[in-house]
Amino acid sequence: MTEFRMERDSLGEMAIPADADYGIHTARAAANFPITGTLLRHFPELIEALAMTKKAAAMANRDLGALTPPLARAIIAACDRIMAGEGHRDFIVDMVQGGAGTSTNMNANEVIANMALASMGKARGDYAALHPNDHVNLSQSTNDVYPTAVRLTMVRQVPELIAAQTALKDALMAKAAAFDDIIKVGRTQLMDAVPMRLGSEFRAFAVTVGEDIERLREFSRLLCEVNLGGTAIGTGINTPADYAATAIRHLSTISGVPMVLAGDLIEATSDMGAFVTFSGVLKRIAVKLSKISNDLRLLNSGPRAGFGEIHLPAVQAGSSIMPGKINPVMPEVVNQIAFQVIGNDLTVTIAAEAGQLQLNAMEPVIVFNILQSMRMLTRGMTVLREKCVEGIEADRDRCRELLENSLVSVTALNPYIGYAEASRVAKEALKSRRSIRDVVLAEKLITEAQLDEAFTPEKLLGRGK
DSSP states (O other): OOOEEEEEETTEEEEEETTOSOOHHHHHHHHHOOSSSOBGGGOHHHHHHHHHHHHHHHHHHHHTTSSOHHHHHHHHHHHHHHHTTTTGGGOOSBSSOSSTTHHHHHHHHHHHHHHHHHHTTOOTTOTTTSOIIIIITTTOOHHHHHHHHHHHHHHHHHHHHHHHHHHHHHHHHHHHHHTTTOEEEEEETTEEEEEEEHHHHHHHHHHHHHHHHHHHHHHHGGGGEEOTTOTTTSSOTTOOTTHHHHHHHHHHHHHSSOOEEOSOHHHHHHOOHHHHHHHHHHHHHHHHHHHHHHHHHHHHOOSSSSOOSEEOOOOSOOOSSSTTOOOOHHHHHHHHHHHHHHHHHHHHHHHHHTOBTTBOTTHHHHHHHHHHHHHHHHHHHHHHHHHTGGGOEEOHHHHHHHHHHSSGGGGGGHHHHOHHHHHHHHHHHHHHTOOHHHHHHHTTSSOHHHHHHHTSHHHHHOSOO
16 A cells, blocks of 8 residues: 655645655645646656756855755755756656746755765755755746756757758758759749759758757747846846856856856846747748658659659558558658647747736746757757658659650750740640640741750750759
């Protein structure tokens, strides 16, 4: 049978599992917010950042004489264990919660306190020896700890996202090189336009993915500015002199991320602008990935009644009733990821606007949506590369067939016979189901030598690589 210990807060008593490192505040929050089913422990990177922030605070309090060395050592050691992956099971609060993140902060305080108590030879819940609020949360408020930790979480996840982006860009560029000798129909508004290289099409995909890498680096730096030390609303109440600078210096060393103190802590406590901007970059990435996925699905369509210019790798059966059908499931899942990220960005925008006065109580849903977007984009780009792009094959015969039977080469005749006459030729070729070449030669509009000159790859493909 499960054993319990009793804990008390201002609302009364509650039985807590005896082996749990969380306490009464965490238990109340877990009961109050059964919202998404996604718990803090499902984002270990956030738990690690919380532990880093708490460790930095303990070190600053120790340095400034606000915390005794024995208590500081116990708290720091507990934080180190959490950063190494221990104790995550007890972070049981839902990611979306009321209270501006207070439940997340309390969950961290209680787990750290009880892990520290165990290292001191004390029982869980013996808060007279080491208290979650009086010691672990010393010189802090949820309103500076939570935003600092979530910003640090996001910044630390950016390299993984960029690595997935870079790998996808490189895979697309490799296909661009492999397909560079294939000339095909270029299309605008889903209509035949002018000839182009299949390699150029994939090069454009690579460039559009790659150009957001620097945007990510640039705007993630906004998240390095934090309000740690501002406590409740940015005034720094209940902190010793030099606490903010000392804590941030320690946090930068612990995390390896150059965090900086905001210029105005009151403004920084309530403003969600950095989240809005960063989420906007994630949305931009998602929009581009979705467009590329749309194109891959179109170019792969068929296999006989569609474009069929490329073949995506078959990764699973496509139908429970149509034998042999294969669907473009990897681009399809990336489309859906993009839709989610776009919706997440709207949630971030609305939540950022919804703050009042000195605090934004909607920050948890901002955090949940941004972290979800980062995770989904990272994983989505990885599976798109591994299970789709790297295995794409070009159908050279199909590209040649569509090009030869299309009217796209007529644009190259403009310098020879003019736009109006070229339009008439195109219309006649379409009506009579003949090629442009056949109509031009039959009507003796230009010589065969001139026609050959107009239809050289250099002329057909223009100057753009």
